[in-house]
Amino acid sequence: xxEHSNLATETKPAKAKRKRKAKRWGAMLLVPVLMAxxxxxxxxxxxxxxxxxxxxxxxxIVSVSTQVNGPVAEVFVRExxxxxxxxxxxxxxxAPSEVALMQAEAQLAxxxxxxxxxxxxxxxxxxxxxxxKANLAIMRRALSRQQALLKxxxxxxxxxxxxxxxxxKAETQLADARARAANASxxxxxxxxxxxxxxxQAAIAxxxxxxxxxxxxxxxxxxxxKSERLLVGQTAITGVTMLSIxxxxxxxxxxxxxxxxxARMAVGERAIVKFDAYPGLKVHGHVASIGAGTGSExxxxxxxxxxxxxxxxxxxxxVRIALDEAPQRQMIAGLSAKVEVQLDGRE
Numbered sequence: 526x527x528e529h530s531n532l533a534t535e536t537k538p539a540k541a542k543r544k545r546k547a548k549r550w551g552a553m554l555l556v557p558v559l560m561a562x563x564x565x566x567x568x569x570x571x572x573x574x575x576x577x578x579x580x581x582x583x584x585x586i587v588s589v590s591t592q593v594n595g596p597v598a599e600v601f602v603r604e605x606x607x608x609x610x611x612x613x614x615x616x617x618x619x620a621p622s623e624v625a626l627m628q629a630e631a632q633l634a635x636x637x638x639x640x641x642x643x644x645x646x647x648x649x650x651x652x653x654x655x656x657x658k659a660n661l662a663i664m665r666r667a668l669s670r671q672q673a674l675l676k677x678x679x680x681x682x683x684x685x686x687x688x689x690x691x692x693x694k695a696e697t698q699l700a701d702a703r704a705r706a707a708n709a710s711x712x713x714x715x716x717x718x719x720x721x722x723x724x725x726q727a728a729i730a731x732x733x734x735x736x737x738x739x740x741x742x743x744x745x746x747x748x749x750x751k752s753e754r755l756l757v758g759q760t761a762i763t764g765v766t767m768l769s770i771x772x773x774x775x776x777x778x779x780x781x782x783x784x785x786x787x788a789r790m791a792v793g794e795r796a797i798v799k800f801d802a803y804p805g806l807k808v809h810g811h812v813a814s815i816g817a818g819t820g821s822e823x824x825x826x827x828x829x830x831x832x833x834x835x836x837x838x839x840x841x842x843x844v845r846i847a848l849d850e851a852p853q854r855q856m857i858a859g860l861s862a863k864v865e866v867q868l869d870g871r872e
Contacts, residue, residue, distance in 0.1 A: 573867065573868055574865050574866065574867050574868060575782065575786045575789075575790065575865070575866050575868060576863065576864060576865035576866065577780050577781060577782050577783070577786070577863070577864055578861070578862075578863045579780065579781040579782075579841065580778050580779065580780035580781065580798075580846070580861070580862040580863060580864045581778070581779055581859055581860065581861060581862060582776055582777075582778055582800070582856055582857065582858060582859060582860040582862055583776065583777050583778065583779050583858065583859075584771050584772055584773070584776045584777075584856065584858040585745075585747075585771075585772040585775070586750075586769050586770070586771050586772070586858065587744055587745050587747070587769065587770045587772065588766040588769050589614060589741065589743070589744065589766065589767055589768050589769065589770060590761075590763070590764055590765055590766050590767055591617055591738070591741055591761040591762070591763060591765075591767060592735075592738040592763060593617055593622065593735045593738050593739055593761075593763065594617075594760070594761065594762055594763055595617040595618045595621060595739070595760070595761060596617070596618050596758055596759065596760050596761070597615055597616070597617060597618075597755065597756065597757055597758060597759045597760075597761055597767075598616050598617060598618045598619070598757065599615060599616040599757065600614075600615045600755055600756070600757055601613045601614060601615060601616075602614050602615070602749050602752065602755075602768075603749070603752070604749060604750070604752050604753075605748055605749060605750070606748070606749045607746075607747070607748050607749075607773070608743045608746065608747065608748075608749060608770065609743065609746045610743055610744065610745050610746045611742050611743060612742060612743045613740055613741070613742055613743075614741045614742060614743055614749075614755075614767075614768065615741050615755055615761075615767065616739055616740045616741070617738075617739040617740075617741070617761050618739070619736055619739045621735075622732055622735040622736045622739055623732075623736065625728075625731075625732040625735065626729065626732035626733060626736065628728070628732075629725055629728035629729040629731070629732050630725075630729060632721075632724070632725040632728060633722065633725035633726060633728075633729060635721075635725075636719060636721035636722040636724070636725045637722060639719075639721060640719045640721070640722060654699065654702040654703055654706055656702075657695065657698045657699035657701075657702045658699060660695045660698065660699075661692070661695035661696055661698075661699050663695075664688070664691045664692040664694070664695040665692055665695075667688050667691065667692075668685075668688040668689060668691070668692050670688075671684055671685045671687075671688040672685065672688075741767075743770060744770070745770055745772050746770075746772065746773065746774070747770040747771050747772040747773050747774075748770065748771045748773060749768055749769075749770060750768070750769045750770070750771050751766075751768055751769045752767070752768035752769075754766075754767050754768070755767050755768050771858050773856070776848060776852075776856045776858075777813065777845055777846060777847050777848065778798050778810065778845075778846040778848070778862050778864060779843050779844070779845060779846075780843070780844045780845075780846055780862070780864040780866075781820060781841040781842065781843055781844075782841065782842055782844050782866075783839050783840075783841060783842075784819070784839060784840045784841070784842055785839070787815065787842055787844075789868045790812060790815065790844070790866060790868065791812065792812050792813065792814060792815065793811055793812060794811060794812045794866055794867060794868060794869055795809065795810075795811055795866070795867045795869075796809070796810045796811055796812060796846050796864055796865065796866045796867065797809060797810075797864070797865045797867075798810055798846060798848065798862050798863070798864050799862060799863045799864075799865075800854075800860050800861070800862050800863075801860070801861040801862070801863070802854075802857070802860050802861070803854045806852065806853065806854055808848055808849075808850060808852050809848075809849045809850055810846045810847050810848045810849050811846070811847055811849060812844060812845075812846060812847075812866060813845040813846065813847035814844070814845045815842065815844050815845075816842050816843035816844065816845075818842075819840040819841060819842050820840070820841045820842075820843060821840060821841075844864075844866075846864055846866075
């Protein structure tokens with residue numbers, strides 16, 4: 526009995542020792558197996574995606590400037606305010622345009638008065654021509670009578686010469702009347718649209734357009750930005766940006782991939798976009814287009830490598846990523862992003 530009990534007590538520690546040894550060997554083998562499996566996974570998955578953290582959110586930015594010069598009279602918006610297309614932004618002092626409109630209307634009235642006078646003058650020249658023709662006919666008949674009497678000896682040569690002179694005067698008067706009629710007709714434009722009237726009408730249209738442009742409206746929906754110039758009393762100058770509107774629709778991401786990453790990238794491939802400002806937010810998109818040139822090619826001062834100290838630099842190519850869904854957070858132009866494109870081997 527004692528021998529059997531000793532054997533039983535001795536086998537229990539041995540069994541525990543063997544178990545601990547087996548666990549140690551299992552743990553030692555598990556680590557390389559897991560590492561091998563992880564390596565196999567990464568090897569199988571490598572080449573299926575390509576990513577970059579050199580990416581930024583882009584939105585259309587519309588610069589708003591005035592089309593008439595003058596001081597700002599009213600401001601209707603503030604910085605970061607959302608506006609809809611057509612909403613009033615600010616108004617330029619309308620007084621100069623109103624004065625210009627009154628001057629143009631006065632010019633139109635004067636041009637119309639001058640046109641009526643020319644038409645009356647042209648109508649009067651027609652009566653002068655008819656009178657000159659009638660007078661010439663009378664003088665010619667008188668000349669014929671004097672000529673007949675002169676042949677029969679019943680008149681003098683002096684009276685005949687006077688009749689000839691009267692005919693010549695009547696012919697001159699008819700020629701003058703016709704010349705005045707031609708001048709009067711030439712002063713009236715075909716169709717009655719006088720140049721002076723047209724110029725005055727154009728001035729009126731211009732003044733009314735300036736009045737309309739004095740109230741500057743939002744050309745697109747979005748958020749007001751860079752409105753520090755927009756102050757009452759600030760002089761608005763044509764072509765100078767007074768504020769900008771960041772359009773809040775259809776944002777996209779411009780991802781600058783290394784040139785070596787473009788070998789299998791194609792338009793239409795799926796992409797996942799993450800934003801540094803919103804951890805945990807993932808937005809699905811796709812490759813919309815691949816840039817036609819590298820970033821350095823479109824820089825203000827392109828790099829010149831025509832020298833003996835040439836060092837090859839990996840170029841970056843802008844790739845436009847279109848978002849397939851509306852992000853759940855506010856999109857701000859210029860946000861840093863990370864883009865991962867899922868390469869599907871599409872040619």
